[in-house]
Amino acid sequence: MKKECIDCGGELNIPDDAVVGEIVSCPDCGGDFEISSTSNGTTDLKRAESVGEDWGE
Amino acid sequence: MELSILYDKLRFEEKTLYDNAIKKGINTRLVDAKTISISTDINGNDFLGDIFLQRCLSHFRGLYLTSCLEFLGYPVTNTFQVTEICGNKLRTSLILAKSKIASPKTYFSFNSESFKSLIDKIGFPFVIKPLVGSWGRGVFPVNDGEVANMIVENREENDTPFSRIYYVQEMIDRPPRDIRCIVAGEQIITAVYRYSANNEWRTNVSRGGHTALAPITKELEDIVLHASKAVGGGILGVDVMEDKNRGFVVHEINSNVEFRGASQVAQINIASAMIDYVLESLKK
Numbered sequence: 001m002k003k004e005c006i007d008c009g010g011e012l013n014i015p016d017d018a019v020v021g022e023i024v025s026c027p028d029c030g031g032d033f034e035i036s037s038t039s040n041g042t043t044d045l046k047r048a049e050s051v052g053e054d055w056g057e
Numbered sequence: 058m059e060l061s062i063l064y065d066k067l068r069f070e071e072k073t074l075y076d077n078a079i080k081k082g083i084n085t086r087l088v089d090a091k092t093i094s095i096s097t098d099i100n101g102n103d104f105l106g107d108i109f110l111q112r113c114l115s116h117f118r119g120l121y122l123t124s125c126l127e128f129l130g131y132p133v134t135n136t137f138q139v140t141e142i143c144g145n146k147l148r149t150s151l152i153l154a155k156s157k158i159a160s161p162k163t164y165f166s167f168n169s170e171s172f173k174s175l176i177d178k179i180g181f182p183f184v185i186k187p188l189v190g191s192w193g194r195g196v197f198p199v200n201d202g203e204v205a206n207m208i209v210e211n212r213e214e215n216d217t218p219f220s221r222i223y224y225v226q227e228m229i230d231r232p233p234r235d236i237r238c239i240v241a242g243e244q245i246i247t248a249v250y251r252y253s254a255n256n257e258w259r260t261n262v263s264r265g266g267h268t269a270l271a272p273i274t275k276e277l278e279d280i281v282l283h284a285s286k287a288v289g290g291g292i293l294g295v296d297v298m299e300d301k302n303r304g305f306v307v308h309e310i311n312s313n314v315e316f317r318g319a320s321q322v323a324q325i326n327i328a329s330a331m332i333d334y335v336l337e338s339l340k341k
Contacts, residue, residue: 019067021064021066021089023067049065052115054115054190055114055116055190056114056116057311
């Protein structure tokens with residue numbers, strides 16, 4: 001599935017098996033977006049959280 | 058019985074764990090921790106699952122969600138206590154030292170002035186690490202006073218509660234690699250060497266390091282399982298260095314272990330072994 005980047009208008013490739021929480025990156029601007037919902041073949045995106053101080057293993 | 062894999066950012070690891078649980082015929086779901094609210098009214102919560110595998114990328118989000126789930130009576134891997142210890146390098150170092158597990162000599166200072174006084178006593182080089190954090194972020198070798206002063210200045214300008222506490226560790230004379238041991242309970246699932254990338258001192262795979270299979274010797278198994286038990290056990294990534302003088306030393310234990318790099322060389326299905334451990338631990 002293709003979707004327009006909400007920052008730069010570039011073309012985002014959303015995998016068919018994408019699930020909520022998955023991150024997709026824009027090949028044009030490098031922005032990261034999190035899939036916030038999927039239903040009936042449509043996908044909503046929101047800006048992904050930036051790396052937090054407590055992120056990791 | 059329903060297994061819930063808790064996450065806040067879906068990585069290779071969570072997808073692989075989910076796929077393996079499904080292949081085993083376990084009723085499993087991925088639950089985005091960011092969508093959950095929990096009440097102290099035990100009967101006032103939505104059903105989230107029967108058993109939980111905590112895989113949140115954010116340490117504190119995962120830690121306190123685990124605390125809530127344990128309050129509600131659910132089994133969570135790893136437990137709050139284990140996650141709290143492993144998520145804080147100071148707490149881990151204290152537990153390792155108390156349990157007499159070989160680990161780098163470590164010092165703690167509680168403001169910039171006492172940190173400078175400590176340097177006067179121990180000299181250079183040493184390693185400085187943040188108390189909380191991962192992927193080698195903020196882990197620096199400090200070879201002279203100029204770098205030490207830069208770190209102090211940076212911490213004073215970016216003041217956070219944790220940045221006021223200095224975690225200082227002796228520099229270990231080691232080959233350009235460490236050993237990541239992935240443990241489930243009383244078994245090392247696999248062990249891999251992690252080699253530093255070019256122009257990089259840290260061995261983290263997230264810093265471009267690469268992996269190769271490491272032999273699980275009796276000596277390695279002894280120290281790793283001892284360390285794992287000391288922090289409370291569970292599914293852990295125990296990181297070991299090969300000190301040229303002392304042999305193996307444990308320098309870090311991860312309670313939310315990543316295994317993408319290890320999976321590329323491991324001869325065992327790591328995610329499958331982790332799921333087996335979660336189910337087995339229910340029987341105990």
